[in-house]
Amino acid sequence: MSGAKLITNLHTESPYVRATGLNSIAVENGRFVEIDGLPLDAKIVDVDHAFVLPGFVDNHTHLVHAASREEEFLMKIKGRSYEEIAAAGGGIHNSARKLQAMSEDALFQRACSRMDAVRKAGTTAIEIKSGYGLTVNDELKMLRVVRRLQETYSDMLIRPTLLAAHALPTAYQSNRSRWIDIVCEELIPAAAEGKLAYFIDVFCEKGFFTVDETAKILAKGAEFGLKAKIHGNQLAVSGGVQVAIEHEAVSVDHLEQITETEIKLLASSKTVPVGLPGCSFYLGIPYALGRELMERGLPFALASDFNPGSSPVYDMQKIWSLACIKMKLSPQQALDAITCNSAMAMDAAEEVGSIEVGQRANLVVLQREIQNLSYVPYAFGENNIEKVMISGEWVA
The missing domain is CATH 3.20.20.140 (Metal-dependent hydrolases)
Incomplete structure (x- = not known):
């Protein structure tokens, strides 16, 4: 099973969105893939304007x-x-x-x-x-x-x-x-x-x-x-x-x-x-x-x-x-x-650390209430994470 997903509706200030101009991330077989290569039955995951970061x-x-x-x-x-x-x-x-x-x-x-x-x-x-x-x-x-x-x-x-x-x-x-x-x-x-x-x-x-x-x-x-x-x-x-x-x-x-x-x-x-x-x-x-x-x-x-x-x-x-x-x-x-x-x-820059095609699909989705990336280091006593994805699957 490919576990294909289209993660969409990211916060516009997410670093990935600012760098690429894209508002969706495609995942299949545990890796980031090109959006236009996703199967038609890929699951749509709407993160509702949350910040999405590399794991x-x-x-x-x-x-x-x-x-x-x-x-x-x-x-x-x-x-x-x-x-x-x-x-x-x-x-x-x-x-x-x-x-x-x-x-x-x-x-x-x-x-x-x-x-x-x-x-x-x-x-x-x-x-x-x-x-x-x-x-x-x-x-x-x-x-x-x-x-x-x-x-x-x-x-x-x-x-x-x-x-x-x-x-x-x-x-x-x-x-x-x-x-x-x-x-x-x-x-x-x-x-x-x-x-x-x-x-x-x-x-x-x-x-x-x-x-x-x-x-x-x-x-x-x-x-x-x-x-x-x-x-x-x-x-x-x-x-x-x-x-x-x-x-x-x-x-x-x-x-x-x-x-x-x-x-x-x-x-x-x-x-x-x-x-x-x-x-x-x-x-x-x-x-x-x-x-x-x-x-x-x-x-x-x-x-x-x-x-x-x-x-x-x-x-x-x-x-x-x-x-x-x-x-x-x-x-x-x-x-x-x-x-x-x-x-x-970690000698692993080709595998992890970025949201790039071919890398492991590792993501952190922040709490939806967060509207500024600076809030995470500012609020040092809080857990600001909503979801965690490792190799294309949600683990938290």
């Missing part, structure tokens, strides 16, 4: 995790830094202990509950990382959960990422080179050969992994066909931008700290800069220079960084708001950053 794309998440970390919330309120909490046994290692104690089935069920909520909030394509396993078996367990999510939510583009170099496991604190070797010689081959990962990622940051360690891991990932991503420049200028560009990373994420030299390097590269304003808000650290990067022509993208320790938010409407309020992006710039630019940061 949101979240290019950086840690959706698979065992449990929340609200016990660290009080530590943050009392002024403890990210590094101090980690040194006290919190942070990534706290999540790792909880995940190691949980069965794969239980982990999968929790991930499904989160995925259901994510989809209802308008996210129609997503990247999901490992990184809370910190053993060979548990990192692979996380990636198997992501594969099960791909099978369960087969209508949705889900990109899995191996992030075994997220933190140094406790057992290797005095022998860090051994963990690097395990990542390179055991985990990367296993993830690639099992088709469990699309990306390889490293937390290239002071107190975590060095530039040289990052380069070694990315190079090994490339040998096995894994495309690179980087966590970089969150806490300090870490060299993450340079190593990302050197290894042709699809994106470099965080960038709360950045130099003029690094901005120029990014501008001359194909690496997408990604800001994570949920993390900046939650940790009380600077925000990436999103507006400046966009005004200088870079395809700046946004993501939720959904995780239990530093950004417990999955709703891209909130990310849209934070980008406008704190990064001073215009509503349209921020929308681009959570759709078409975010798709670039």
